[in-house]
Amino acid sequence: MAKADQIEVGLRIIIEQPVIGVLHSLQAKDDRPLDPKASGTGEPLSFDLPIRIAPGPRFFGDQVRREGPVRRFIYIRIGQLAGDPPSPWSRRMKIDIHDLDEDLLTRAIEGRGIIEIVVNGTGKDGTPACATVPPVCRRLSES
Template sequence: MDSEITLQIMLIKPTPKVVFGLQKGSGSNYETIQKQMATSNDLSFTFSVKVKGDKSIDAFPKFAGSFVQGPADSKFVYIDIGKTAGQFDTIWSRRLKVPLSGISWKDIDALSGNSILQAIVPGTGKDGGPNCATVKPFTGWHLKQV
């Protein structure tokens, strides 16, 4: 089964006056898209990933595409922050890793033309700066009607 699904990351209460963006590509060959300056509002990033695999053989779907990072058994998506997102008038230079783990075949089968899978993640870390590294706590991906 090869198909595409739409995912959305909601960044809740991100650190104000910092740029956040979705990383497209990997290694030194990437660009930051959907750049947004955090104000008092939450930020959202919507994108598509390819779903590969066979649910009769594979316990979990496999993900690919220009937004997908990481080794086969632990795929994730990056949110670039501050200097990493191209904002050079800030002290922040971070990336937030949002895991794709936990998305099941059942989740994918539940999607329809008017639904997506959404992850809600905190935008500010314990140090008061932008949340970074692997997102914690991570409540996973949930079906959302659009």
């Protein structure tokens, strides 16, 4: 699909309650860590990135990954994968975007804000959340 048929919008992934001191990052196009950061006191971590949306909707972008014909998601790398070799964790979070609400997408495309996906960063066992992490909420932010 030609980029001319795609509209770029902002996406913000907010990781609430991350495990303190554990490095998290986006996964760059070449699979390396991108924008690594860790929470010092339990404060949320935030990652901003552009995605492109085409009719369908279909999703594109340097951090957009695919699985099958429909599923699209963003990886958050954790611990060793985020660039912290001594970390006891080597994990990834999978944040789905293919099922974003149509009204949310429409408002973002109209330039009315940034799509925010909020997830919980700590698993039930107290370690960093990993695998497919369900959203706590999805909303449009004006900032």
